[in-house]
Amino acid sequence: MFGLWKTWKALEARGIMGINRRNADYVLKYNKRSLYPIVDDKIITKERAIAAGIHVPELYGVISTEKEIDNLSEIIGGRTDFVVKPAQGAGGDGILVIADRFEGRYRTVSGKIISHEEIEHQISSILTGLYSLGGHRDRALIEYRVTPDQIFKSISYEGVPDIRIIVLMGYPVMAMLRLPTRQSGGKANLHQGAIGVGVDLATGLTLRGTWLNNIINKHPDTTNAVDGVQLPYWDGFMKLAAGCYELCGLGYIGVDMVLDQEKGPLILELNARPGLNIQIANDCGLTLRTHAVEARLEELQARGIIETVQERVEFVQEMFGHIPAVEG
Secondary structure: OHHHHHHHHHHHHOOOOOHHHHHHHHHHHHOOHHHHHHHHOHHHHHHHHHHOOOOOOOEEEEEOOOHHHHHHHHHHOOOOOEEEEEOOEOOOOOOEEEEEEEOOEEEEOOOOEEOHHHHHHHHHHHHOOOOEHHHOOOOEEEEOOOOEOHHHOOOOOOOOOEEEEEEEOOEEEEEEEEEOOOOOOOOOOHHHOOEEEEEOOOOOEEEEEEEOOEEEOEOOOOOOEOOOOEOOOHHHHHHHHHHHHHHHOOOEEEEEEEEEOOOEEEEEEEEOOOOOOHHHHHOOOHHHHHHHHHHHHHHHHHHOOOOOHHHHHHHHHHHHOOOOOOOO
16 A cells, blocks of 8 residues: 555656546636537537637538438538548547448448448437437537648558647647557547657657557557657647637647648647546656646736737747757
């Protein structure tokens, strides 16, 4: 028992945030329950983002009832690729990614051939709430399929890599690149076997990776190094994430974004209860950074100052960015 206590005190000294602290000191403190629908429902998130001029994957249509499933062909039109997903899904469950058409059928991103009826069945399952938070009835989105930027080709297996940035009161505090693997089924979900790679807030340079809670340097499928990769448009990603505070009003969020080959940075979704594995990927505790931001907020409040998105990004990049080693 003493050994466990000693281990926990050592983690606490490094600023490692546990789930109880996350919930009590950040989620409950900074996130009003009345605002949760903005982030829990992807349709509402998308509508708010569009209204704010923030780029998101284009929405082709929404299916809310069994009867509206008959509209699927009209919504798809002549498109060869698209994504079907639950509006209130979590963890990537229930998402169907169509990459092409084949002989009157559809080919998924993993190469499986499915029929139009199978897609309708998937939508029906979504509507029943099979994949939604709390099992409540849901809606299905049909939207643009993101094509990952070529920079990810050597360090990702199928699927779409995404970037998660945790934001406290508009200040980005930690970032991670999530890379799909064969084990994760092409999904950027760490619990299903995707890789989490820490990202330097100042430069957008990838750090080390974590896979199934083990530290790794190479992607298990491509065998290419996951560290030392320069993510393009990094300042743009940082500003997008910081601006999501004004977008949703929630003080502690995870902002999930992607880099599309044609459209550049896009916001996928917001999360009011972001996971904590990001600390392993960054070899750094969240609490040290969140405390620094809270101290900054107290100082600015005393002076009657509210920082802009640009100023918030500059502060965290200077405060939390990795300092390059000096060669002697």
